Amino acid sequence: MDMKFSAEAEAFRDEVGNFVADNLPDDIRHKVAQEEMILPREMMVRWHKILGQKGWSCPSWPKTHGGAGWSDEQHYLFEREIALSDAPRPIPYGVVMLAPCLLEFGTQAQQEKFLPGILSGDELWCQGFSEPNAGSDLASLQCRAVAEGDSYIINGSKTWTSEAHIADGMFGLFRTDSSGRKQQGITFLMIDMKTPGISVTPLMTFEGTHEVNQVFFDNVRVPFANRIGEENQGWSIAKYLLGLERFGTAEVGRSLASLARLKKLAAALAVDEGRLSDDPDFMSEVARAEIALRALEVTEQRFLFGPGGSDAMGAEASMLKIRGTEIQQDILELTHQALGYAGQRGQDSRPVLQIAGITSGKAAMAHFNFRKTSIYAGSNEIQKTIIAKAVLGL
Amino acid sequence: MDFTFTEEQQLFRNSTRRFLDEQYAFEKRAGILEQPHGYQESHWQNFAELGWLAMPFAEQYDGLGGSPIETMILMEEMGRSLLTSPYLATVVLGGEIVAAAGSEEQKSALLPQVGAGELKLALAFAEQGGGYDLTQIRLRATKNETGYLLEGSKTTVFHAGVADKIIVAARNAGRAGEREGVSLFLLDPDAAGLQARSYRTQDGGSASDLEFKAVQVPEEALLGQEGQGFVPLQWVIAKAAVALCAEAVGTMWAISEQSGDFLRTREQFGQKLGSFQALQHRLVDVYMKCQLSQSLVYDAVCGLDQEADQQGGKPFGPELMRKICAAKYQVGLDARSVGQEGIQFHGAMGMMTELPIGHYYKRITAINSTFGDPRFHLRRYRELMRQDQDKAA
Numbered sequence: 001m002d003m004k005f006s007a008e009a010e011a012f013r014d015e016v017g018n019f020v021a022d023n024l025p026d027d028i029r030h031k032v033a034q035e036e037m038i039l040p041r042e043m044m045v046r047w048h049k050i051l052g053q054k055g056w057s058c059p060s061w062p063k064t065h066g067g068a069g070w071s072d073e074q075h076y077l078f079e080r081e082i083a084l085s086d087a088p089r090p091i092p093y094g095v096v097m098l099a100p101c102l103l104e105f106g107t108q109a110q111q112e113k114f115l116p117g118i119l120s121g122d123e124l125w126c127q128g129f130s131e132p133n134a135g136s137d138l139a140s141l142q143c144r145a146v147a148e149g150d151s152y153i154i155n156g157s158k159t160w161t162s163e164a165h166i167a168d169g170m171f172g173l174f175r176t177d178s179s180g181r182k183q184q185g186i187t188f189l190m191i192d193m194k195t196p197g198i199s200v201t202p203l204m205t206f207e208g209t210h211e212v213n214q215v216f217f218d219n220v221r222v223p224f225a226n227r228i229g230e231e232n233q234g235w236s237i238a239k240y241l242l243g244l245e246r247f248g249t250a251e252v253g254r255s256l257a258s259l260a261r262l263k264k265l266a267a268a269l270a271v272d273e274g275r276l277s278d279d280p281d282f283m284s285e286v287a288r289a290e291i292a293l294r295a296l297e298v299t300e301q302r303f304l305f306g307p308g309g310s311d312a313m314g315a316e317a318s319m320l321k322i323r324g325t326e327i328q329q330d331i332l333e334l335t336h337q338a339l340g341y342a343g344q345r346g347q348d349s350r351p352v353l354q355i356a357g358i359t360s361g362k363a364a365m366a367h368f369n370f371r372k373t374s375i376y377a378g379s380n381e382i383q384k385t386i387i388a389k390a391v392l393g394l
Numbered sequence: 395m396d397f398t399f400t401e402e403q404q405l406f407r408n409s410t411r412r413f414l415d416e417q418y419a420f421e422k423r424a425g426i427l428e429q430p431h432g433y434q435e436s437h438w439q440n441f442a443e444l445g446w447l448a449m450p451f452a453e454q455y456d457g458l459g460g461s462p463i464e465t466m467i468l469m470e471e472m473g474r475s476l477l478t479s480p481y482l483a484t485v486v487l488g489g490e491i492v493a494a495a496g497s498e499e500q501k502s503a504l505l506p507q508v509g510a511g512e513l514k515l516a517l518a519f520a521e522q523g524g525g526y527d528l529t530q531i532r533l534r535a536t537k538n539e540t541g542y543l544l545e546g547s548k549t550t551v552f553h554a555g556v557a558d559k560i561i562v563a564a565r566n567a568g569r570a571g572e573r574e575g576v577s578l579f580l581l582d583p584d585a586a587g588l589q590a591r592s593y594r595t596q597d598g599g600s601a602s603d604l605e606f607k608a609v610q611v612p613e614e615a616l617l618g619q620e621g622q623g624f625v626p627l628q629w630v631i632a633k634a635a636v637a638l639c640a641e642a643v644g645t646m647w648a649i650s651e652q653s654g655d656f657l658r659t660r661e662q663f664g665q666k667l668g669s670f671q672a673l674q675h676r677l678v679d680v681y682m683k684c685q686l687s688q689s690l691v692y693d694a695v696c697g698l699d700q701e702a703d704q705q706g707g708k709p710f711g712p713e714l715m716r717k718i719c720a721a722k723y724q725v726g727l728d729a730r731s732v733g734q735e736g737i738q739f740h741g742a743m744g745m746m747t748e749l750p751i752g753h754y755y756k757r758i759t760a761i762n763s764t765f766g767d768p769r770f771h772l773r774r775y776r777e778l779m780r781q782d783q784d785k786a787a
Contacts, residue, residue: 001396001397001399001696001699002396002696003395003397003692003696005395009395277780283776284773284776286776287772287775291690291720291772292724294693294720295686295687295689295690295720295724296689297689298693299686299688302397302688302689302692305395305396305397306397306398307398316685319681322682323682323686385671385674385675387681387682388674388675391681392654392674392677392678392681393654393668394654394658394666394668394669394673394674394677
């Protein structure tokens, strides 16, 4: 048992850190450091292309398709350094989710058609899974795709669709058969967002951001060639996709960066005669969060670098998502609380109050916005049920 | 980075578990607790043969040269099996303080005997009213022509009632609260003027309160250098705190597994208890706490392992101290919660002395009030965090 990284791995980590320090544009770093999870398209693509010049934009892909061919240690350290440096998260839907499905289940023609745009960053995707009546119970989805000639005709809607308003394409799950079990009869399709019949309605989250949308389909024609896998086999592809993420789901690096910001803020905030960092009650909360984060960090490392390596990780990964989101929410809430009265200021209120790099309205927004993390990508309750069944045999 | 155990470590865990499963099955516990001082003295030689008593000591003292990882493995298994014995007192406290503070001569004389199972030790450090702060030592050591005169008292000296030698932390200079002026003495339990009152503890163990009334010890009784006792004492207690965290994690996994077994088999309302989501999610919380606590123990153990070569010589860095405080805080908190949940899962049966669950909980409670409770360690962690931040600023 040895918790040190090899000299080789440390050199790689430094290479990543130095590259980001030298190449991450300030305006992008600033937005990420304000805890904005979803960046404007232009920023996402700009950073993706900077990474691409180094061959690092889609590192987890096979080398033959433009991936980096890294070891588990390298993947881990890359994600961590990127997060610690306040560089943007990888483009989630195309790079992290759709591409592996294309590589595993897609035809060669599909791979040749869709992968280059994802690799270059010129084509952004969104994910059409959730529906108004299919949230945690994803398999009960009803948005219909009916075969007609060489195409499917889609009618219905998808909701909570992040980035649908900036995406070029949507991959998603559609109902092609309702006669059997609900998991059967689901088909995985890729849709050009410019296809006639698609309309995107913004949904505003309560902190005042437009990240998610409802997408309506009115006789939208999707060629058979855009189907991944066989008809009615979509559920197994979705399950593959949901089990993909092994590196970074706990967002430990992000939380470490957020925690460092919180400590700086506490040291700078004047309270009574001293600073907030003199307040033992508040600092006990910070200490508690820091310890919880360390426990999570080592747990993630144990799962990745324990017996069997990352391949041995099963439903245990769910606990990384649960604790990762809980701790992240905790730190961002503490940051907002630290501001006291100043935390009440609206996002556009003037004068803007900025202390140790934390802006009043932004801290509130981050606190509120990150309430989503324990809900999205399989709510934390769903994750607990997965552990109960798969790990504990209940 | 690698979290796998070596083959030797795996074999060590297997042999330890096999012995404990055979000899310390829960059905035997009541009988063992009825023995004097609550443990099976006839097994002490088995402990020596299994390598437990010589594990952490250097080979030049007939030790096995084991690292904190081996101690962790052993303590986890002992926690799982609810072993009561003078192991902690003799090896983790007594033997380790000799190794950390003793002269070459003292180490050569004592450690081989400890490893062979011929010598039991106890470490007297805590004092009534001193809380968990190791600097709160009032027991006075006054130098005179024949050596030192010890005056004062010690409390909760684990297994002092069976110790062949007692090591006592005394103050030859300065006042309570100071690190300087602490000396360690090695003495016989039957030294004139030393009164011991032994009692049983809540977890089935045994401890003593010691009264030193003009106890005269010779100069050779000094363990190491006069006034240099605090650093080794702090080092040994820190290591012992991590060992207790490992023991706690052993109890936590056992509670988690036993609760899982119960929920998977017990039926109410015509279905298994484990089919109720209210209980499923709570067992998942227990499972996660086991994992997270395990991680913090690994973190502290690897930290100890890296600094092991400077054993007792100089104070270890604040970074390691933080890892230890983090573990003792979080493991204590989580073990308490897991113990309470374990009782609750078992319903009224959970209150019965015939079930292990309450016994685990009592041990966890004792662990939490040894070497600092979660509140104490959170405060220390916070102070270390503050120092770190001040240094950075």
